[in-house]
Amino acid sequence: MTKKIRVRFAPSPTGGLHLGGVRTVLFNYLFAKQNGGDFIVRIEDTDQTRFVEGAEAYIFETLKWCGIVPDESPMHGGPFAPYRQSERKANYRQYAEQLVIDGYAYYAFDTPADLEAMRTEYKTAENPSPQYNHTLRDKMRNSLTLTADEVATLLAAGTPYVIRIKMPVNETVSFNDMIRGEVNFNTSQVDDKVLLKGDGMPTYHLAVVVDDYLMKISHAFRGEEWLPSAPVHLLLWDYLGWKNEMPEWAHLPLILKPDGNGKLSKRDGDRLGFPVFASDWTDPKTNETTIGFKERGFLPEAFVNLLAMLGWNDGTDQEIFTMDELIAKFSMDRVHKGGAKFDYEKAKWYNHEWIKRKSAKELELSIQKYFAEAGITVTDDALLAKAIDLVKDRCTLLSDFVQQASFFFQLPEQIDIAAVKPKWDEKKNMFFAELIRAYELSSVWEATDLETEFKELAAANQLKPGELMLPLRIMLVGGKFGPGVFEIAATIGRHETITRIKKVMGLLHS
RNA sequence: GGCCGGUUCGUCUAUCGGUUAGGACAGCCCCCUUUCACGGGGCAAAGACGGGUUCGAUUCCCGUACCGGCUACCA
Known part of the structure; x- marks a missing residue:
């Protein structure tokens, strides 16, 4: 099994x-x-x-x-609680001490100053960062260099200490990474990592092994930055006698x-x-x-x-x-x-694809938030749904809906009057005056009918619809963007459409 | 410096020795659209380098280069 x-x-x-x-x-x-x-x-x-x-x-x-x-x-509980290592502090010391007893680790009494002194003393051009390892540990203050009595005295006196792993010399540690295949290390190359810190807390190295064991972890996946310390963990699984229960490893890129x-x-x-x-x-x-x-x-x-x-x-x-x-x-x-x-850019593309795949209903709630933040109140859910369907193809981020659809809910905040004013003349003014009358009398209020009426009226006035649609768009949305103008007119309704046309006509007059 | 890892279009990637080296993003062009997008079509763009192995290497091996990670009583 x-x-x-x-x-x-x-x-x-x-x-x-x-x-x-x-x-x-x-x-x-x-x-x-x-x-x-x-x-x-x-x-x-x-x-x-x-x-x-x-x-x-x-x-x-x-x-x-x-x-x-x-x-x-820690939030959901479980049979191996607690799930916070700070709350598991008492678990770790025994394993570190067992490692000392078994000769796989040792006490080190070096102060931060001692360590710094060591690093400066042994620093050379070839070796810019000397490590606390098999070549240097004999020169430090630890249970390897001190006599048993000295160690006992220091410990009894409450001298701060750490427990370090005693890395073996020139052994090969290898393991099979699920992504990388076989990876080998020479133990001489890795330093005597601290296992238990001066404050009694374990370092990652000890804690990860102990907890993965205790929590019966079968597969350990982590970032590639952990690869160099993998030999320490492998050795720990071995030294603690848990080799057969060691998880499978994978180091993610x-x-x-x-x-x-x-x-x-x-x-x-x-x-x-x-x-x-x-x-x-x-x-x-x-x-x-x-x-x-x-x-x-x-x-x-x-x-x-x-x-x-x-x-x-x-x-x-x-x-x-x-x-x-x-x-x-x-x-x-x-x-x-x-x-x-x-x-x-690619990340945004994924979002765009997902927005296109979602229904207005599914998007509604989160989009509401962006409107609220922008100070736009949306009371009509049906209108919101309609607006979302109309503009979602042009929204890459949910936040884009504010820019793309706010005109459905309020008068355009900015009106790009410069886009129409230069070509605005009395004929166009007349046309829109007539359009207002026509739209006031329309029996139906559907995009296709609005478009037909618009075009017939344009023809009657001997105007090209193309010259009139941009002004209409500016009137309704304020700028050169958005879905079809007649779709917009149909959606915002007769009253709103006429109000907006009138408003911009006034602006053009002054 | 040492150790470990990595290396296909600008970017993310496909390819289990034989392909015109495929797709996607971005870019450019065209069509669609009397707005902006969407959509459709097209263009351009890659095996780091050098040796092997092999009838044949992007693919397997070695070396070099380059890039990255680590080198703490941080994770």
Whole structure:
């Protein structure tokens, strides 16, 4: 019988969740759901200095928006609670101490000043960043260089210390990465990582192994930036005697900045004018808000879709996927090895596609919010639905609806009078005066009839409809945009149409 | 510097040794549209480089270059 699939997303609550983070969640989630497994969220808050108030709640709101529901988490509970590492603090020490007893780790009493001194002393051109490793540990203050009595005395005196892993010399550690295949490391190249910090908290290295073991995680997916420390984790699984229960690993490729090189950061978004976080994040310290995809006008379906396609595809030309399709089709072995540059234009295209696929009913609620923010009150739901259907093809972001459809609900705020005034003459003025009379008397108020009447009247006045339609458009919408003019007239109604025509005629006269 | 990873159009990518190297975004052109879009059609655009292996390499191997990640009592 095979092991129950259990995966985890293990974020640190240090700020907003960015694209790479959400994609990691997504791939974890897709894999779990595809295999009928569990998706766990574990909060890795072992660094108290970096803890940010509100970041954890933000993570769960973001997941909810994306349609990702954890099976177990600090919010949702579960059989392996608690799911916050700070609340699991008591768990870790015993394992670190066991490692010391077994000779796989040691106490180190070096102060930050000692470490800095070591780094400056051994720094050379060839080795700009000396590591606390097998070549240097003999020169430091630790339970390897001190006598047992000295160590006991220091410990009894309450001297601050950390526990470091004792990396073996010149051994090869290898593992099979689901994306990259076999990856090998020489243990001499990796330093003696701190496992248990001076404050009694574990570092990521210890905590991730202990918790993945305790929580029976079957597959561990994380960003590529973790690859270099993988040998530490592998060794820990071994030293702790859990080798047979070690999860399968996959290191996901990075999401890169669109221009230049390097990992995508919040700064790139600020610099280039696009969101990087899933939703708005306000830093509680600076009170500075960073815009998110959600608030910028992205549909969660589009956000999930575009993230999934960053580094994965199903081998066909299909680009639009629902969450259910992704769950059915996702496969880790089709995930790319190389990082992908984030392209905001393409991201917007996904959103546009999703907007086109959604019904007015489905879009209504979120669009209402943008109108409200813009100070436009929409009371008529039927009118809103009609307006959405009319303009959604030309909206890339949900926020675009304000610009594209506000004239359905209020008089145009700006009227591009310059577009008509130069060619405005008495004949046109007469035509519109007659049009008002005709429209006042129309028995029906349908776009096709309005168009017919308009054209017949134009012909009677020996005017080309083409010269008159732009003025009509300016009168009704204020600018050179929007759906068909007669559709608009039909939608806003007789009274509103006539009012607007009159108003602009007045403007043209003065 | 060291270690690890990566490398197909500007960008995201397809290709399980044999293809005119396909699609999408962006760009450009045309059609549709008496607005702006949508839509339809078209153009342009790629295997980092050098060696092997092979009848044949984008694909397999090696080297070089370039890019990235890591090199904290951060994750």
